[in-house]
Every structure is written in C-alpha cells, then in structure tokens.
Amino acid sequence: MGQLLQFSTTMELLRLPADSVVCITADGNYSTIMMADSGTYVLTMQLGHIERRIAEILSEDQNPFIRIGKSLIINHDFITSINPQRQKLILSDGRTFRKEVTASKEALRMLKEILEKEVEI
C-alpha cells in the first residue's frame, strides 16, 4: 500500500491510500473524495485545505495530484482521456471504474500539453 492521506474532522478520521484516490470535487464547504473502488467520502472541508494537507503529507516525487480550477483535484495516474474541446476528462484504471469530470477548456488544454511533454521526454 502506498502512502496514506489522513484527514481528521470533528466527526471522523479518514485514512486513504493516496494511489487509490481518483479525484476530489468541491461543493462549497464540502468536498467529495472518490476512490478507485467507487466508494466516496464527504468531508466538511474546503478543497484548498485538502490540497494543503496532500502537499504536506506526500513527498514531492510521490505526489500524483493536480489541482484543476477551483473545484477539482485529480490523480494524474488515472487520466485516461482529455478532450479540451468537449471540456471532458475521463479518469479510469482501465478495468473497474470510469469517472467523467468536466473542467474549463483552457485548463484541460494545459493539462494535455503537460502530459504530452511528459511522454516526449
């Protein structure tokens, strides 16, 4: 098991393997964490706080998370398809789950460029 992301609120303690977190979406003061086993966890925590926790917990070379816009954090390792024109991003492990999220065209265009450069090198 990879590194664990630990989130603690007044009501709950969550310990989630970082490599099983697919994406985190924001909804006002709530954030929903989607896992690779299709489970979801709702936290009364803003996305910015979750992002900060991730940056604190994970070492630089083990951090696969990318913040896209104001309301989405994705796990780079699950990116399967990026379509900036349709504002569509598909996250999948290719076997058991498939999650479609939306983001702005510009953000997806930049994400696509980054991944293209990653492959080239």
Next chain:
Amino acid sequence: MNSHHFDNEIGDDEIRIVSSLSHHYRNNRSQEDGREKDGVNTSLLCLSSAKDKNEAYSKRGKVKGLYFIIGGIAISAIVLLALGVWLFLREDSPEDMGELFIEEVTEQSPNDAVIVVVSDSIPDTQLDSTVVEPEVLKHFTTRKDTLINKVRLVILTPHNAIPELQLIDEFRKDSTVVLAVQAADIRRDNLEIVGAYVKKGELMSKGESKSGFCSIINGQITLGAADASPMLEQALMTEGYFFRQYPLVVGSQLVENKPKGRSIRRALVELEGSISVVISQHKLTYHEFSQSLIDLGVRNAISLVGGDALVAYVEENGQKFISKDVSNYKYEYINYIVWK
C-alpha cells in the same frame, strides 16, 4: 506556509501541481510561468504562460466573444420577455426568482389555503377521512389552533413516534405514519432535491443553497443553521437523515431570508422542548412567519415546503387527515419528514 493561497489563487482556467509531481515538471517549469509558493513546492500554470498560443487564440476569441455578446443579448431579451409575461399572469408571486422550487402554490381563497385540514371549516369531501382502530394506535398527533397577533397558526405535535425522511414512493406504501409534511424543496428544472440530503446514511443530494438544516440521528431531531454542519457527517455515519431548508428562527432570533413573496408557510420548530410542525393559515412572508413563530415561543425553526404541499396526520382517536391526493405524482424526489 502561506495557507490561503490554495483557496484563492487559482481560477477556473488554471491548473497547478499540488506538489512537484516529478522532475519532468520542474524541469519544464521555465516554460510555464510557475509561481513558487513558500513552504510547499507548488507550481501554478497560468493562461499567460502560453504566450504564443494566446496570440493565436486571441483573434478567434474576439470573433467568439462577439457571438457570445449577441447571443447573450438575445437570450436576455427572451428571458425578460418570458419573465414579464409570467409576472403579468401571476398576481401573487410566492417565492423568489432565484430558485424555482415546486411549491405548487395555486390561487386559493384564504380559507381554502388552510390546507390542513381543519376538520370543521373544510367540507368532508375535501378530506380523505378514515377511522383507524384506536386500540392499535400507540403513536399519534395532536393538533392545536392558535392566534398570534392576528395570525392563525396550526401546531401539529407527534407523540411516541420516531421521525425519518421518506421519498414519495415509500410514503405512499407506509400506513404507520402519524404525521407527514413535505421537507426539502425540489428544483423545477431538474426535479432533484435542493441542498444536501441524506437518507439512511446515503447522500442523495449535495449543496448548501440554504443554511438551515434538520438532522435526525438515532431518532433525535436537531434544527440549526450553518453552512457546514458536523451533523451531516454524523447522519452519514449513523445511517441518519439530513436535509436543508431556509432557517427561520435560531436561538429565538429572527433570521431574514431573501424570498419576499407571500405563501402558506410551514415550519419544523422546537417549541417547549419538543418538535412540532407549525402551519400558517394565511399567506405570509418569511419575515412575518418567523416573527409569529418567535411570538409563539419557538426557539429554533426551519422552513418546510409551503403552498399547498401535502400535510397528513392521525389524531389520538384514530381520525386520519390528508390534505391532498398524491397517488398520481410522478416526481420521484418529492420527500417528506414523517413520524411513525
């Protein structure tokens, strides 16, 4: 560490690597107008980074922008026209325009609008009235009519009954309910529940358009107002229930709400240490209704669906009252707080 940059310094058109993802990204950061954050290595890739690309897009963007402006003006004109017609046809706007809730407010005379139920004032033909065996009943609802500063209110209080939330299908099949009122609002556009809604620990809807909340944990109702409440998490963890509505009274203080229209109002209230449902028998604004509840001695209250939404209850003698027939309703997310 500068903590709040994670919250604020990102736009919808931007992305950033939460921490340095790899050497590859860091090596290429010179091409990306990265902004180094103190404490945490966070590179921010801004739109301005792709300078050449932006120039190429700028011409296309201007043409697109022109289309957007023309389209926007046309849509606004249509919306304004439709709004004007709607306002013209509707004499008494019941709610705000921001959120279109199904409250099913129909034009009624003030007496007809007293949905519930008053047995003497409404002809028997309007009520589905049946007698249930009193011996079988262990739980029931008491009804009290009162007048507070010229406002007629009906107070329904359940006894020996456990509260829960039910969707319409479940409610139709359940014959053990002794009090039921419509709980969370439904959006008119997508017919889904407005705001966070938890049923038996399952999150069925998200959002916080209204700060008032009601949670039911182990049969105990908690009323309050908060943008983020730990009661939501507790409801999720304990197979409880949670829904959001407009707050009306918090700690005996009046809470102002944006909608200014008049309608038959309903509220879930904490009164004299127990939970009751209060129904206005006149069309009131939220402000007037909240003030009446405070005058009544209510400590905490949140709104329930108003207008002619369903109210049903069973009295101690077994007499059952239901304000309307919902057997043909097709909206699956119409939901009720019930006591059974």
